Amino acid sequence: MSTELHPLPGGPAPGFASSDDAARKAKETTLLSPRFYTTDFKAMDAIDVSPVRAEWDAMMAEYEGDNNHDHFQRDAAFGEEARASLAALTPELRKEFVDFLITSVTSEFSGCILYNEIAKNIENPDIKQLMRFMARDESRHAGFINQSLRDFGIGIDLGDLKRTKKYTYFKPKYIFYATYLSEKIGYARYITIFRQLERHPDKRFHPIFRWFERWCNDEFRHGESFALIMRANPHLLQGANKLWIRFFVLAVYATMFVRDHTRPMLHNAMGLDSTDYDWKVLEITSEITKQVFPITLDTDNPEFRRGMHRLVDLSKRMEAAKARGGLIGSLQRAGCAVVAGWTYLRLFTLPVKSHELPDQIRLQPSW
Ligand SMILES: [Fe+2]
Numbered sequence: 001m002s003t004e005l006h007p008l009p010g011g012p013a014p015g016f017a018s019s020d021d022a023a024r025k026a027k028e029t030t031l032l033s034p035r036f037y038t039t040d041f042k043a044m045d046a047i048d049v050s051p052v053r054a055e056w057d058a059m060m061a062e063y064e065g066d067n068n069h070d071h072f073q074r075d076a077a078f079g080e081e082a083r084a085s086l087a088a089l090t091p092e093l094r095k096e097f098v099d100f101l102i103t104s105v106t107s108e109f110s111g112c113i114l115y116n117e118i119a120k121n122i123e124n125p126d127i128k129q130l131m132r133f134m135a136r137d138e139s140r141h142a143g144f145i146n147q148s149l150r151d152f153g154i155g156i157d158l159g160d161l162k163r164t165k166k167y168t169y170f171k172p173k174y175i176f177y178a179t180y181l182s183e184k185i186g187y188a189r190y191i192t193i194f195r196q197l198e199r200h201p202d203k204r205f206h207p208i209f210r211w212f213e214r215w216c217n218d219e220f221r222h223g224e225s226f227a228l229i230m231r232a233n234p235h236l237l238q239g240a241n242k243l244w245i246r247f248f249v250l251a252v253y254a255t256m257f258v259r260d261h262t263r264p265m266l267h268n269a270m271g272l273d274s275t276d277y278d279w280k281v282l283e284i285t286s287e288i289t290k291q292v293f294p295i296t297l298d299t300d301n302p303e304f305r306r307g308m309h310r311l312v313d314l315s316k317r318m319e320a321a322k323a324r325g326g327l328i329g330s331l332q333r334a335g336c337a338v339v340a341g342w343t344y345l346r347l348f349t350l351p352v353k354s355h356e357l358p359d360q361i362r363l364q365p366s367w
């Protein structure tokens with residue numbers, strides 16, 4: 001599939017010599033890899049947003065207006081800029097960057113598939129229309145990243161990925177918690193990178209980062225949609241569900257923290273430190289989530305921070321044990337998994353901060 005392409009100078013990234021390597025990475029199902037989801041369409045169909053009608057209609061008008069309709073096209077300078085800057089990257093940085101692109105295209109496409117499937121399988125006009133708009137946006141995002149992978153000669157066959165990647169079933173409320181968080185954290189990640197490279201244009205080693213500002217406004221709006229759905233159904237935010245919220249927030253935060261610490265060079269190249277970058281992203285995300293979640297994790301608590309670093313350390317030790325293989329390797333992995341589970345439980349039981357929910361739900365992407 002890559003015959004018409006012109007692989008970039010400097011050769012392939014280590015570990016990603018072909019489209020097959022990239023496809024394998026995208027299909028991976030691990031604790032850290034982005035997943036594809038399916039859900040209960042009947043329950044989705046029954047969602048009522050009438051308690052937030054005014055804010056909902058204003059949001060739908062924004063989707064309709066589609067202010068990013070012309071954004072996801074490469075300009076003339078893109079190819080040249082990409083070729084020039086990528087030629088200068090070390091093989092290790094190329095690997096981390098490709099890894100970042102594959103994870104990103106997989107999670108963008110995951111949203112595209114889920115939203116599309118929901119739209120196809122329900123009649124509820126509000127939710128159907130919303131899902132169509134979001135699928136439209138995510139398909140643009142995935143396609144745009146895939147073009148940059150094709151520059152490396154390793155574009156992902158998204159049709160094949162859709163057919164062959166494993167799907168995880170989540171009931172709607174879990175979809176709302178998880179997807180809301182991933183949209184908002186996606187916004188926080190993209191805007192933090194964009195602002196950093198705005199201040200340090202010499203560190204912008206690939207043109208794709210120039211697209212992040214308008215791009216992340218789409219993610220922000222997707223998050224707003226789930227915020228409105230949850231606020232229209234307040235039982236999702238009360239009682240025992242608060243524990244589910246806590247669980248999902250921690251899962252999303254910990255996954256990002258561990259995954260980002262596998263890419264120190266990517267962040268260094270942008271003049272960022274993985275740890276500082278992640279605390280910043282979590283601070284923004286937690287601030288935003290006050291629009292909908294009655295609790296936020298205390299990410300400044302030194303014990304929380306120690307626990308997150310411990311998860312990074314355990315994940316590295318598990319990788320090393322996996323590489324070692326054999327009985328000893330398996331035992332080491334099992335040992336680390338037990339400690340990681342325990343650490344996660346400890347993080348889950350740390351005190352959280354409680355909030356009153358604001359009357360006006362919607363926020364502006366002002367970071
Ligand atoms: Fe997206």
Ligand SMILES: [Fe+2]
Nearest residue numbers: 111183219222
């Ligand atoms: Fe999104």
